[in-house]
Amino acid sequence: MERVERISEVREIVAGQKKKGLRIALIPTMGYLHQGHLSLVKQAKQEGTFVVMSIFVNPLQFGPNEDLSRYPRDLEHDAKLAREAGVDLIFHPSVEEMYPQKNRTIVEVSELGNALCGLSRPGHFNGVTTVVSKLFHIVQPDRAYFGQKDYQQYLIVRQMVRDLNFPIEVIAVPIVREEDGLALSSRNVFLTAEHRREALVLSKSLAEAETLIRQGERNVTTIEEKIREKITEESSGKIDYVEVRSAENLTKPEVIDDSVVIALAVKFGTTRLIDNRVVEVKNV
Amino acid sequence: MERVERISEVREIVAGQKKKGLRIALIPTMGYLHQGHLSLVKQAKQEGTFVVMSIFVNPLQFGPNEDLSRYPRDLEHDAKLAREAGVDLIFHPSVEEMYPQKNRTIVEVSELGNALCGLSRPGHFNGVTTVVSKLFHIVQPDRAYFGQKDYQQYLIVRQMVRDLNFPIEVIAVPIVREEDGLALSSRNVFLTAEHRREALVLSKSLAEAETLIRQGERNVTTIEEKIREKITEESSGKIDYVEVRSAENLTKPEVIDDSVVIALAVKFGTTRLIDNRVVEVKNV
Numbered sequence: 001m002e003r004v005e006r007i008s009e010v011r012e013i014v015a016g017q018k019k020k021g022l023r024i025a026l027i028p029t030m031g032y033l034h035q036g037h038l039s040l041v042k043q044a045k046q047e048g049t050f051v052v053m054s055i056f057v058n059p060l061q062f063g064p065n066e067d068l069s070r071y072p073r074d075l076e077h078d079a080k081l082a083r084e085a086g087v088d089l090i091f092h093p094s095v096e097e098m099y100p101q102k103n104r105t106i107v108e109v110s111e112l113g114n115a116l117c118g119l120s121r122p123g124h125f126n127g128v129t130t131v132v133s134k135l136f137h138i139v140q141p142d143r144a145y146f147g148q149k150d151y152q153q154y155l156i157v158r159q160m161v162r163d164l165n166f167p168i169e170v171i172a173v174p175i176v177r178e179e180d181g182l183a184l185s186s187r188n189v190f191l192t193a194e195h196r197r198e199a200l201v202l203s204k205s206l207a208e209a210e211t212l213i214r215q216g217e218r219n220v221t222t223i224e225e226k227i228r229e230k231i232t233e234e235s236s237g238k239i240d241y242v243e244v245r246s247a248e249n250l251t252k253p254e255v256i257d258d259s260v261v262i263a264l265a266v267k268f269g270t271t272r273l274i275d276n277r278v279v280e281v282k283n284v
Numbered sequence: 285m286e287r288v289e290r291i292s293e294v295r296e297i298v299a300g301q302k303k304k305g306l307r308i309a310l311i312p313t314m315g316y317l318h319q320g321h322l323s324l325v326k327q328a329k330q331e332g333t334f335v336v337m338s339i340f341v342n343p344l345q346f347g348p349n350e351d352l353s354r355y356p357r358d359l360e361h362d363a364k365l366a367r368e369a370g371v372d373l374i375f376h377p378s379v380e381e382m383y384p385q386k387n388r389t390i391v392e393v394s395e396l397g398n399a400l401c402g403l404s405r406p407g408h409f410n411g412v413t414t415v416v417s418k419l420f421h422i423v424q425p426d427r428a429y430f431g432q433k434d435y436q437q438y439l440i441v442r443q444m445v446r447d448l449n450f451p452i453e454v455i456a457v458p459i460v461r462e463e464d465g466l467a468l469s470s471r472n473v474f475l476t477a478e479h480r481r482e483a484l485v486l487s488k489s490l491a492e493a494e495t496l497i498r499q500g501e502r503n504v505t506t507i508e509e510k511i512r513e514k515i516t517e518e519s520s521g522k523i524d525y526v527e528v529r530s531a532e533n534l535t536k537p538e539v540i541d542d543s544v545v546i547a548l549a550v551k552f553g554t555t556r557l558i559d560n561r562v563v564e565v566k567n568v
Contacts, residue, residue, distance in 0.1 A: 007449065104394045105413075105447035111388055129389075130448070137449040163389035164414070165291065165421040 001083045003090045007138050010052070010091045014139060017050040017088075025049035026141035028132060030057045031092075032072040032186035033081045036176040040145040041085040043173055052139050053082055054091045056098060061127025067270075072186055091139065098134065107133045109156045109163070112250050116152050116263055117274065120240050128153055129160050136166055143169045147176075149183050151261050151276045155250060175276075177203060183275045195268035198235035202266060205230040206277040209244075209262050213279050218255045220244045223262065231266060240265035240272065247278050256281055285367045287374045291422050294336070294375045298423055301334040301372075309333035310425035310452075312416060314341045315376075316356040316470035317365045320460040324429040325369040327457055336423050337366055338375045340382060345411025351554075356470055375423065382418065391417045393440045393447070396534050400436050400547055401558065404524050412437055413444050420450055427453045431460075433467050435545050435560045439534060459560075461487060467559045479552035482519035486550060489514040490561040493528075493546050497563050502539045504528045507546065515550060524549035524556065531562050540565055 004010055014024055025044035029037050037053075044051045055078055062068035075092060082090055106126050112118075113125035136144065146154045158170045176184045181203035182196070191199060205227040212223060227242045245252060247259040256279075263276040288294055298308055309328035313321050321337075328335045339362055346352035359376060366374055390410050396402075397409035420428065430438045442454045460468045465487035466480070475483060489511040496507060511526045529536060531543040540563075547560040 011451070101446070103447050104396065105444045106392050106394070107389065107448070108392060109389045134447075134449045137451055140451065160389045162385070163387050163418075164391070165418045167295070167421055167424065 001079075001087055001090065003079060003092060005091075005093055005097060007093065007097060010089070010138055011140075013089055014050075014052065014141075018140075022050040023048070023143070024139065024141040025051045026135060026139045026144045027051065027053045027087075028135050028144065028146075029053060029055055030071065030186065031055040031078045032074060032189075033078045034176075034184045034186065034188075036147050036149060036184040038081060038085045039176050040147060040173050041082070041087055043171070044143070044145055045086045047143070049143060050088050051086065052089045052091060052141065053087045054093075054135050054139070056091075056093055056131070056135075058098070058127060058131040059095060060099075060103070060130055061124050063121055063123060066121070067187075072189055091135075098131070103130070106130050107160060107164075109159050112152065112156045112159055115245065115250055115252075116241055116243060117265060118152070120265065125153070125156050129156060132157055133160070133164075136168055141168060143171055145171050145173055148172050148278070149175045149185070149274065149276070151263060151278070152250065155248075181207070183273075185273060187271055187273065190271040191268060195236075195271065198237060199266075199268055199273055201231050201235045201237065202264060202273060202275045206262055206264070206275060210277055210279050213256060213260075213281065218257065220253060220256060223256070227262070227264065231264075235266075235268070237266040237268050240267060247280075258282075285363070285371055285374065287363060287376060289375075289377055289381060291377065291381060294373070294422055295424075297373055298334075298336065302424075306334040307332070307427070308423065308425040309335045310419060310423045310428045311335065311337045311371075312419050312428065312430075313337060313339055314355065314470065315339040315362045316358055316473075317362045318460075318468045318470065318472075320431050320433060320468040322365060322369045323460050324431060324457050325366070325371055327455070328427070328429055329370045331427070333427060334372050335370065336373045336375060336425065337371045338377075338419050338423070340375075340377055340415070340419075342382070342411060342415040343379060344383075344387070344414055345408050347405055347407060350405070351471075356473055375419075382415070387414070390414050391444060391448075393443050396436065396440045396443055399529065399534055400525055400527060401549060402436070404549065409437070409440050413440060416441055417444070417448075420452055425452060427455055429455050429457055432456050432562070433459045433469065433558065433560070435547060435562070436534065439532075465491075467557075469557060471555055471557065474555040475552060479520075479555065482521060483550075483552055483557055485515050485519045485521065486548060486557060486559045490546055490548070490559060494561055494563050497540060497544075497565065502541065504537060504540060507540070511546070511548065515548075519550075519552070521550040521552050524551060531564075542566075 027040045107129040242264045247261045259280045261278045265274045311324045391413040526548045531545045543564045549558045
């Protein structure tokens with residue numbers, strides 16, 4: 001496995017691999033890797049691609065009051081995990097390498113970014129789409145892998161790729177969970193033991209909501225209320241949002257008559273967790 | 285020369301040429317070709333590239349009260365001129381091919397787009413940068429050629445390419461003029477004989493302004509006022525703007541102590557013409 005910090009180095013290595021006829025996979029991350037990231041690597045490896053992982057905590061996607069400076073970082077440990085998982089190249093640029101001058105260009109996906117995490121994190125998704133565009137142009141992959149835990153991010157990137165004709169296939173990989181159900185996140189390290197225990201209510205309430213839908217519940221508000229009640233009753237978590245949305249385009253359905261994503265964001269202490277569950281419902 | 289309408293066809297042809305080791309040039313146009321466009325082709329041919337010309341009147345860069353529907357079109361004549369000039373491939377997509385679904389993604393370059401043509405044509409440059417991004421992803425050229433007549437457009441595209449790390453070299457090609465000085469434009473066909481004659485005042489006033497600067501004039505307002513006076517006195521043209529700006533980033537200089545672009549937009553009847561002149565001034 002190689003590790004480079006320069007854009008010119010990535011381009012040279014990738015061009016060499018393309019000449020050999022290999023297809024290129026990109027896994028964009030902010031590092032502090034966990035099994036969720038590594039499941040993306042696993043899938044890319046299965047498809048026989050040359051796997052590039054970027055590790056870059058992108059300032060552009062953090063708001064002024066967010067956790068940019070305390071976002072967890074451990075490059076040496078990341079490199080060890082990435083190597084073991086089969087990553088071929090780590091691209092770990094500095095902020096100066098990615099933003100050498102004042103950045104004036106923003107890629108914006110409208111509508112999809114206006115709900116859910118876009119409401120409490122204004123500008124966040126513009127930061128994501130802009131840095132992902134940059135990474136796409138730097139690495140020029142054939143495929144890019146995104147975790148479904150950031151379901152809204154995945155849909156937004158997919159929309160951007162379609163609208164701007166990026167010659168890239170966007171692949172979503174299912175959420176990886178702890179044995180007890182907690183969705184893996186680099187931010188989980190910030191949870192106290194008590195909040196860690198309480199946070200189980202997120203995956204549990206989502207599972208119960210799926211059961212209700214499977215049993216025939218079609219009312220959006222009923223589902224959302226059940227989840228809210230459970231979280232409020234069983235934990236000290238402060239709800240940012242609980243929403244049932246179209247799994248295709250995040251619009252709010254009148255009733256649940258097609259596949260939906262149930263998405264939520266809840267704050268435990270100072271740590272904001274997100275989770276979601278896609279429930280496939282046949283169009284009736 | 286080949287002519288295709290489908291994105292998939294362009295990609296296939298370009299991939300074949302790249303395999304042969306050829307470098308790819310892209311010349312994005314809205315068609316109704318004139319010698320200005322053909323000078324871009326000439327330069328690309330000299331550099332030994334496979335030359336792709338796109339011909340697409342992009343609705344996204346026209347405002348609701350602008351001349352989208354009456355923008356001149358003549359594909360057969362364009363194809364003849366392009367072939368004679370040495371274009372290898374014309375990409376002439378339909379609006380449906382370029383925007384098959386509602387477009388939600390916009391590429392926006394801030395600051396550079398806020399002055400000059402950006403003021404009277406809100407949204408125009410977002411339309412340009414968005415369609416140019418699409419064309420860049422469709423054709424995947426090594427180089428892209430833009431005429432300096434749209435100087436602001438050239439600077440904006442260059443900024444976008446830098447900010448988003450497009451693996452593309454942006455090349456500016458000087459304005460081509462009629463013998464009497466009028467800058468070539470597809471919109472010139474709309475001028476009446478009288479307006480055509482009056483429009484000469486644009487290139488003349490720009491030339492005089494350059495002379496003044498060469499003679500030592502360093503006051504921005506003086507230069508702008510001289511041009512305005514001349515246009516107003518010698519023609520019926522309605523001035524949209526006359527501006528002296530930094531040739532590098534379009535900021536307004538206090539005094540002229542570095543290279544500037546003198547840019548103007550003037551309406552003759554219903555036809556809006558633009559012209560500019562870059563004056564290289566050594567940083568003193």
